Each structure stands twice: as structure tokens, then as C-alpha cells.
Amino acid sequence: MPTSSVESTQRPAAHLEVRDFTAGYGRIPIVSSINLDVGEGEVVAIVGPNGAGKSTLLKAIVGVIPSLGGSIRLRGDIVTNLSTDDLVRRGIGYVPQSHDVFDTLTVEENMRIGGYLLAKPEAEARMARILDTFPTLRPLIRRIAHKLSGGERKLVAIARVMMLQPSLYVLDEPTSNLSVELAHKLLTDYVRRIASTGAAVLLVEQKAKAALEVSNWAYLMVAGAISMSSPAAMLLADESIAHRFLGKVTAGSSSAPPGGTGPDSTLPEAPAV
Amino acid sequence: MPYLLGPSIGFGLVTASILALAAVGFTMQFGVTNILNLAYGEVMATSGFVALIVNRAGLSIWFGMAAAAVFGAALSYLLNRVIFIPFARRGTKLFGMVIVTIAVGLILENSILAITGPNFFSYIVPQESTYSVGFLILTTSQIVLMGLATLAMIAVHSLLRLTRLGMAMRATASDASLARGCGIRTERIVDAGWLISGAMCGIAGVALFINTTSFTSATANSFLVVIVAAAILGGVGQPYGAMLGALVIGLTSEIAAAFLNPAYKNVVAFVILVVVLLLRPQGILAQIAVQREIAR
Amino acid sequence: MSSAFQFYVTTLLIYAGVDILAAWGLNLQFGTAGLLSFAFIVFQAAGAYTAGVLALGPQTDNGGYQHYIGGYALPFPIPILAAMAVGAVIAVPIGLIALRRLRSDYQAVALLVVSIIASSIATNETELFNGAAGISLVPHPLADQFGGDLLTYQWFYVGFTAAVCLVAYLIVHRVTHSPLGRAFRAMRDNEQAASALAKDITGLRLLAFAIGGALGALSGAILVLFIGTWAPSAWLYPETFVLLAAIIVGGTNNSLGTVVGVLLVPIGFAEGSRFLPEIGHPGLIDAGQWIAIGLMLLIFLWFRPQGILPERKHRYANDGRLVTVLDELAGWLRRSLALIQRSSR
Numbered sequence: 001m002p003t004s005s006v007e008s009t010q011r012p013a014a015h016l017e018v019r020d021f022t023a024g025y026g027r028i029p030i031v032s033s034i035n036l037d038v039g040e041g042e043v044v045a046i047v048g049p050n051g052a053g054k055s056t057l058l059k060a061i062v063g064v065i066p067s068l069g070g071s072i073r074l075r076g077d078i079v080t081n082l083s084t085d086d087l088v089r090r091g092i093g094y095v096p097q098s099h100d101v102f103d104t105l106t107v108e109e110n111m112r113i114g115g116y117l118l119a120k121p122e123a124e125a126r127m128a129r130i131l132d133t134f135p136t137l138r139p140l141i142r143r144i145a146h147k148l149s150g151g152e153r154k155l156v157a158i159a160r161v162m163m164l165q166p167s168l169y170v171l172d173e174p175t176s177n178l179s180v181e182l183a184h185k186l187l188t189d190y191v192r193r194i195a196s197t198g199a200a201v202l203l204v205e206q207k208a209k210a211a212l213e214v215s216n217w218a219y220l221m222v223a224g225a226i227s228m229s230s231p232a233a234m235l236l237a238d239e240s241i242a243h244r245f246l247g248k249v250t251a252g253s254s255s256a257p258p259g260g261t262g263p264d265s266t267l268p269e270a271p272a273v
Numbered sequence: 274m275p276y277l278l279g280p281s282i283g284f285g286l287v288t289a290s291i292l293a294l295a296a297v298g299f300t301m302q303f304g305v306t307n308i309l310n311l312a313y314g315e316v317m318a319t320s321g322f323v324a325l326i327v328n329r330a331g332l333s334i335w336f337g338m339a340a341a342a343v344f345g346a347a348l349s350y351l352l353n354r355v356i357f358i359p360f361a362r363r364g365t366k367l368f369g370m371v372i373v374t375i376a377v378g379l380i381l382e383n384s385i386l387a388i389t390g391p392n393f394f395s396y397i398v399p400q401e402s403t404y405s406v407g408f409l410i411l412t413t414s415q416i417v418l419m420g421l422a423t424l425a426m427i428a429v430h431s432l433l434r435l436t437r438l439g440m441a442m443r444a445t446a447s448d449a450s451l452a453r454g455c456g457i458r459t460e461r462i463v464d465a466g467w468l469i470s471g472a473m474c475g476i477a478g479v480a481l482f483i484n485t486t487s488f489t490s491a492t493a494n495s496f497l498v499v500i501v502a503a504a505i506l507g508g509v510g511q512p513y514g515a516m517l518g519a520l521v522i523g524l525t526s527e528i529a530a531a532f533l534n535p536a537y538k539n540v541v542a543f544v545i546l547v548v549v550l551l552l553r554p555q556g557i558l559a560q561i562a563v564q565r566e567i568a569r
Numbered sequence: 570m571s572s573a574f575q576f577y578v579t580t581l582l583i584y585a586g587v588d589i590l591a592a593w594g595l596n597l598q599f600g601t602a603g604l605l606s607f608a609f610i611v612f613q614a615a616g617a618y619t620a621g622v623l624a625l626g627p628q629t630d631n632g633g634y635q636h637y638i639g640g641y642a643l644p645f646p647i648p649i650l651a652a653m654a655v656g657a658v659i660a661v662p663i664g665l666i667a668l669r670r671l672r673s674d675y676q677a678v679a680l681l682v683v684s685i686i687a688s689s690i691a692t693n694e695t696e697l698f699n700g701a702a703g704i705s706l707v708p709h710p711l712a713d714q715f716g717g718d719l720l721t722y723q724w725f726y727v728g729f730t731a732a733v734c735l736v737a738y739l740i741v742h743r744v745t746h747s748p749l750g751r752a753f754r755a756m757r758d759n760e761q762a763a764s765a766l767a768k769d770i771t772g773l774r775l776l777a778f779a780i781g782g783a784l785g786a787l788s789g790a791i792l793v794l795f796i797g798t799w800a801p802s803a804w805l806y807p808e809t810f811v812l813l814a815a816i817i818v819g820g821t822n823n824s825l826g827t828v829v830g831v832l833l834v835p836i837g838f839a840e841g842s843r844f845l846p847e848i849g850h851p852g853l854i855d856a857g858q859w860i861a862i863g864l865m866l867l868i869f870l871w872f873r874p875q876g877i878l879p880e881r882k883h884r885y886a887n888d889g890r891l892v893t894v895l896d897e898l899a900g901w902l903r904r905s906l907a908l909i910q911r912s913s914r
Contacts, residue, residue: 062454064450083453084450084453084454085453085454085455085456085457085458085459088453088454088455088456089456094454096450096451096454099448099450099451100451101451102444102447102448102451102452103447103448104446104447105443105444105447109440109443112440113440113441113443113444113452113455113457114455116437116440116441116444116455116456116457117455117456160455161454164455164456309675309677309678311678356867359871360870360871363871365870365874368603368605369870369874371605371677372813372817372866372870373866373867373870375810375863375866376862376863376864376866376867376870377863377867378863379807379810379859379860379862379863379866380859380860380863380864380867382859383855383856383857383859383860383863384856384860386852386853386855386856387849387853387856387857387860390849390850390851390852390853391850391851391852498678498681498682498685501678501681501682502682505675505678505679509675534693536689536692536693537689537693539685539689540686540689540690540693543682543685543686544686546679546682547666547679547682547683547686550666550679551665551666
């Protein structure tokens with residue numbers, strides 16, 4: 001498969017550099033020879049067909065599964081094979097695809113644990129600020145997380161990660177359990193809002209079109225390897241690629257239920273910032 | 274009737290106190306590490322025999338209890354580090370881990386038996402006075418045990434609700450992988466979990482042996498099933514559930530012993546457990562049933 | 570052979586047969602279907618009591634010194650068949666208590682509790698099975714045919730036990746090699762996947778429990794009709810661990826492995842220690858035995874968790890036929906021949 005790279009666009013200085021990276025379960029590599037950058041303040045999407053290894057790559061980057069080769073640098077420091085808790089201390093905020101909240105604890109406790117590394121007054125201040133940003137979380141604050149809807153859960157997961165104000169958000173299919181309309185809102189509104197704070201975002205998405213629309217840069221992943229690296233807009237415009245690898249690019253928006261009120265329609269209205 | 278009910282409630286509260294010490298330790302261990310440690314009874318027993326040595330050396334049994342707490346913590350920590358974690362790394366799952374803990378238990382219990390022989394032992398406890406509190410009549414050591422259990426429960430509550438360590442323990446118990454994603458060094462939290470629960474296990478072992486007055490190498494193990502029943506009754510991994518379970522089982526078993534047949538003391542408790550399992554498999558207090566992998 | 574030695578050997582063989590039957594039953598539940606069946610010994614007990622009280626005469630016999638229900642003096646082989654039926658039937662309530670929606674280690678504890686409840690009831694309800702003393706003087710089946718020739722009877726019973734084991738082996742083999750056996754393994758390996766295939770998990774579990782329970786009960790019946798007595802002390806819950814250890818050592822979900830495990834663990838240990846000199850205090854050798862069993866479990870789970878004879882992966886040929894040992898042997902031979910041919914060229 002030809003690897004076409006478009007390097008004409010200027011990218012910001014690299015925040016995360018993944019070089020010749022290989023990872024998998026046990027000794028069997030699922031993804032190999034990955035080269036990937038996330039620039040300062042950039043939103044970067046990894047798109048590709050099901051089973052391409054996108055989530056595996058993210059898990060290896062954030063230290064959930066061990067890497068089998070290659071290197072990762074964060075702001076120039078080598079962080080290859082550091083454990084998740086070390087990476088979190090260095091400014092990575094990871095939202096897994098599922099099991100993304102502490103099910104047995106309340107929303108408030110979830111957020112407090114998110115601020116585990118902070119001094120208490122600082123944690124309180126940040127929690128207040130996040131609740132101002134997402135006022136719909138306020139009435140849910142005492143609810144057990146396991147009783148939340150899909151949209152509310154994802155919001156709690158993001159709010160929990162925001163507590164540490166990471167410099168890089170790593171989001172694994174944040175919209176996978178949401179209706180199309182909610183997914184769109186999450187990507188266009190929340191992800192943009194995170195980016196506007198100056199943090200970088202690396203996200204993996206099935207709903208490729210929506211993801212590409214909010215991203216600056218995109219990687220196309222096929223069969224465990226990066227097969228294309230280009231500005232997101234360019235990938236979005238390329239009909240043939242969309243057709244070959246991203247079957248869902250156009251299907252995504254057309255499969256929206258009329259009115260878009262799925263079971264997860266409780267994702268809160270985004271307030272004006 | 275009150276002349277039977279009074280004492281049995283008194284015995285029930287004492288049993289519940291010992292049970293609470295043991296079951297809260299057991300359930301914390303399980304909650305944080307996700308290992309159902311069936312060697313827990315034998316750790317109680319070994320700690321109890323350590324206290325016996327201290328006691329025989331001429332020190333008060335309360336010093337013995339302190340020694341047992343330290344020993345129980347150290348032994349639990351070591352068992353986890355030397356045996357359980359290596360097995361978990363090698364891919365032993367929940368399933369196999371239960372058998373690993375049983376094997377460890379067999380080795381511990383029979384090592385004591387090999388050293389002590391099938392004999393009965395007793396601590397030297399200072400002259401007991403009896404006090405009547407309302408309709409209850411209690412001995413000094415019974416009152417001390419109840420006070421100790423109450424203190425321990427308050428301590429556990431404060432730990433879990435008010436401290437950073439407690440918060441990290443609850444996060445690890447809820448989802449260890451996600452806890453790491455919040456910057457929590459879960460392996461240290463798991464170590465802390467083994468140390469704290471091991472100390473409670475040691476204290477509970479001595480409390481049990483004080484209360485049964487004479488004991489053998491097998492005494493604690495036969496009590497283990499009652500402990501586990503109390504823990505499951507409240508919802509495994511739920512310290513408050515274990516306290517409630519201990520109270521329910523402690524009281525019903527002693528009242529049943531007084532009014533039915535002393536031999537059915539524990540059976541009544543177990544029947545309650547079975548009924549709870551049928552109606553509410555996750556236990557009384559648990560919101561949802563846990564389904565996780567071993568934490569390390 | 571001296572007759573004393575023949576008595577010893579025959580008794581040992583019968584014990585081995587009983588343990589093998591029981592271990593196969595447990596293996597079906599634990600090894601094949603993945604149920605951590607810590608109450609297994611209850612099935613053996615139920616079988617032994619059922620066969621015992623059905624074979625015994627009325628409780629007024631022998632001066633009425635023991636109390637038990639039943640006492641119908643039923644002829645061979647009815648007590649054994651009834652025992653198996655009881656074993657299968659009690660699997661249902663036990664299974665319903667423990668296996669519904671509980672995760673595997675809870676199941677283990679719930680079943681441990683069931684084992685202890687059963688044993689306390691048998692001990693304390695003396696009207697049921699004569700309490701702690703247990704039932705005794707259970708008549709030997711068909712003993713009158715041998716006119717008091719005890720040694721011949723011993724050999725007859727060895728043959729009978731062996732025949733029962735053979736039939737049991739065929740049944741176990743049949744079950745594990747059927748679609749049902751595949752469903753059991755699927756349930757063991759991945760419950761979610763199995764339930765996604767619309768398999769009725771509770772039903773499957775109960776079925777595995779019932780078949781294993783019938784085998785366990787059968788082992789109890791064979792044992793009680795041979796030794797003539799049965800009491801709560803014979804079936805304390807650690808006995809289940811001995812069988813479990815035998816299975817893990819021999820090879821989980823491998824019937825022949827289970828036999829090897831039984832010969833090594835319960836039979837080997839019990840008999841091995843018989844020849845040790847009496848050292849230390851009474852109970853020391855017992856303690857040593859249990860320590861050895863514990864160590865052996867740890868060593869095997871660490872170095873060879875699959876056991877001496879690991880589970881054979883069932884493979885299916887392109888035409889859907891099960892690939893048997895013979896096929897594999899033939900294939901191996903073919904490959905070896907090809908290799909020899911190539912290297913000689």
C-alpha cells in the first residue's frame with residue numbers, strides 16, 4: 001500500500017512524537033512501525049476501518065498495554081513504556097472507550113478522584129470551574145455513575161480528565177455509545193472547546209466524517225499501519241479514500257434517526273462560553 | 274424470655290464485633306485487590322499463635338494483639354508480593370487464584386498443626402470482672418473487644434471517606450485501570466490494602482481466640498466461612514456492607530443458638546446468606562455486582 | 570499373594586475406582602464446564618446416604634441402635650441407580666442457589682457454604698442418617714452369592730467397580746465429545762460469547778452440575794456398599810479440594826489425566842504416607858500430607874497449570890468430522906515419512 005504523505009502544510013511543534021512504534025497483546029504485534037505526531041494545540045484524528053488497530057495504538061501510547069518496540073516522546077522527553085499513572089502525571093489525559101467512569105462512585109467522587117494529584121483547595125476550585133463550564137453536571141453530582149446515561153457518562157469521563165488540565169487529551173472513540181446527533185455535538189463542541197484551552201487532542205473515531213471536521217491533521221490507519229498522513233480537510237475531501245477505507249464517512253450522517261433523539265439524548269446543551 | 278434474649282444479644286454483639294473486624298478486613302482486601310483470599314482464616318490463625326508466643330513470654334494479651342496486627346500485616350503483604358502477584362502476572366485468573374489461596378491456606382494451617390500438634394491452647398487473660406449494661410451482662414474482655422471493633426470501624430470509615438489514601442483505595446476498588454488513569458499508583462494502594470486488611474486480620478484472629486477461650490490450629494479456618502458469609506451478605510468489597518453483614522450474622526447466630534439448637538448457630542446465618550444470594554446476588558449494600566480482573 | 574496383601578490391593582483398587590468416578594464428575598463440572606464446584610463432596614455424600622438407607626433394612630434392625638429414614642432393603646442395583654438419580658436431582662437446588670448470576674469466585678464461596686450447611690444438617694438431624702455416628706452395617710450387594718468367601722468377593726467388587734468406571738468413562742467421553750460438551754467448554758472459556766450465541770447459560774450450568782452430580786453420587790454409592798458405613802466426617806468440605814487437586818495435577822478436562830491425578834494425589838499420598846514411620850505427635854503426618862497437597866497445587870499451577878496430561882484441543886476436519894488421536898498420529902507419521910524422504914534425497 002503506498003504511503004502518501006502530504007507535508008506541505010506547516011504543523012506546530014510536536015507535543016507527542018511516536019516513532020517506529022510497535023505494540024500488541026502478548027508478543028503478537030497488532031500495530032507496527034507507527035510514526036505519528038501531535039502538535040501543540042492540534043486536534044489529530046486517527047481514522048480507519050474496524051479492526052485496524054486504532055484503539056490498540058492508543059492503549060499502547062497511554063501505557064495500558066506494553067509497547068513492543070519504537071519510542072514515544074512527550075515534549076521531547078522519552079516516555080516509552082512508562083506506566084499510565086506516570087504519563088498522567090506528565091500531562092496526558094486518557095478517556096477510554098468503555099469503563100470510562102468509576103461506576104460504583106458518585107459523579108462528585110469521580111471528579112475528586114480525577115483531581116487526586118491536586119492539593120485540596122486547587123481541586124475544589126477546578127471542580128467549580130468545570131461545573132460552570134458544564135452546568136448540566138450540577139444536578140447529577142450526587143448520582144452514582146452507573147445510573148447515568150451514555151451521554152452523561154462520557155461527559156463525566158471528560159470532566160474527570162479535565163481536573164488535571166492535561167496538555168494532551170487522548171480520546172478513544174468518545175462517541176461510540178452516543179446517538180449520531182449527540183456524537184456530533186460532542187465532537188464539534190466539546191473537542192473544540194478543549195482545543196481552545198491550548199491543549200492538544202488525539203482521538204480515534206469510527207464516525208470519521210465528524211472527527212475529520214474538527215481535526216487539524218488526520219492519520220488513516222489500515223491493518224495495523226498508518227497508510228496516510230495528511231491535513232484532515234484533505235482526507236475529508238478525497239472521495240476515493242473515503243470510499244475505500246472509511247465506509248462510514250457519509251453513512252455516518254445519513255444513518256441519523258429522525259429527530260436524533262436516541263436513548264442518549266441527555267447529553268447536555270453546550271453553554272455559551 | 275428476656276433472660277435468654279439478653280445474654281444471647283450480648284454474645285451476639287461480641288460475635289458481631291469479632292466478625293466485623295475480620296469481615297471488613299477481608300472485604301477491603303477483596304475490594305482493592307479483587308483476590309478472594311481463602312487463606313485469610315489461616316493468616317488469622319498464624320497471627321493468633323504469634324500473639325500466644327508473646328503472651329506466653331509474659332506480656333499482656335493486648336501486646337500480643339498488637340504483635341499479631343503487625344505480623345498479620347507483614348504476612349499478608351508478603352503473601353501478595355511473593356505468591357499472589359507473581360501468579361497473577363503469570364496469567365492466573367480469579368478462578369485459579371481462589372485455588373492458589375486455598376493451597377496457601379492448607380500450607381499455613383497444617384504448618385501450625387505440625388508445630389503445635391492437635392492441642393488446645395489458651396491465652397492468659399487477666400482476671401475478668403463482669404458488668405451489667407442494661408439487660409446485657411458482659412466481661413471485661415468482651416467490652417474491650419466491642420470497643421476495639423467500634424474504634425476499628427470508625428477508623429476504617431475515616432480512612433475511606435476522609436483521607437487521600439482512602440479515596441485512592443475506593444478508586445482502585447472501583448476500577449484499577451481507570452485509577453491509574455487518574456495518576457494513582459495502584460500498586461502502592463494495593464500494598465496498602467494488604468497491609469491494612471492484614472493488620473485487621475491479625476487483630477481479628479486474637480479477638481476470636483480470646484472469645485473462644487481455647488483454640489486449635491483449625492479454629493480460625495472454621496470461622497472463615499462465617500466471615501465470608503458476612504462479607505458476601507453485605508456485598509463483597511463493601512466495607513459498610515461487611516459491618517452490616519457482621520451484625521446480622523452475629524446476632525442471628527447467637528439468638529438461634531439460644532432458642533433453637535446451639536449446633537445450628539452458623540447454619541441459620543448461612544441460610545440467611547443463601548436467601549440473600551437468591552434475592553440479591555450482589556449483596557445487600559452493593560449497587561451493582563462487581564466484574565473485574567485482579568488488580569496489581 | 571498372601572490373602573492379607575490381596576485384601577490390601579483390592580481395597581486400594583476399589584478406593585481408586587471410587588475416587589476416579591468422583592473426580593470425573595467434578596472434572597465435568599470444573600474442568601469442562603468451568604464451575605468451581607466446592608460443594609462437590611455433597612453429591613458423593615447424597616449418593617452414599619441414598620444407597621445406604623435403601624440397601625439397609627428397617628431402622629429397628631440390629632436392636633434399633635441407629636436411626637435413619639428409608640430402610641427398604643432394596644435389592645442391588647436399585648440403591649445405586651436411585652443414588653445417581655438423587656445426585657442429579659439435588660444438583661438443581663444447589664445449582665440454582667449458587668450459579669445464578671454470580672461470578673466464579675462467589676460461586677465457589679456460595680458452594681462452600683452449601684457444603685457446610687449440608688454437613689451440619691446431617692450431623693445434627695440425627696433422625697435422618699444417624700447424625701455424627703453415621704449409618705453402618707450397610708449390606709454388601711450380592712454378598713450371599715459368594716457364601717462368605719470374602720476374598721473372592723473383594724475381587725468381584727474390584728471387577729464391578731472397574732465395569733462401572735468403564736461405563737462412566739464412555740458416558741463422560743460421549744458428553745465431552747458431543748455438541749453439549751462443546752457448549753460447556755464455550756461457556757467455560759467465554760461466558761459472554763456463549764450467551765451471545767443464545768445459549769441458555771443457567772440451563773447449561775445446571776446440566777453440567779446434574780451430570781457431574783450423578784457421577785459423584787455413583788461414587789458415593791459404590792463406596793458405601795463396599796465399606797458399609799458413612800458418616801459426616803467422611804465428607805467434610807476439604808475432601809473436595811483433594812479431588813480438585815487431583816484434577817489440576819492430572820490435567821483439567823482430560824479424563825485420563827484425571828485418572829493419573831487420582832492415582833497420584835489421593836491414592837498416592839494416602840498410601841505413600843502409610844509406610845512412613847510414626848514420627849512426632851499424632852497428626853504430624855496428616856499435616857505433612859496436606860502441606861504436600863498445597864505445595865503440589867502451587868507447583869503445578871505455576872509450572873504446569875494445564876496438568877500432566879493437558880486438555881486436548883478438539884479439532885475438526887474440513888468435513889466436520891472430529892479429528893481423533895488416530896488421525897493426529899497418522900498425520901504425524903505422514904509428516905515424518907515425508908521428512909525422511911526429503912532428507913534422504
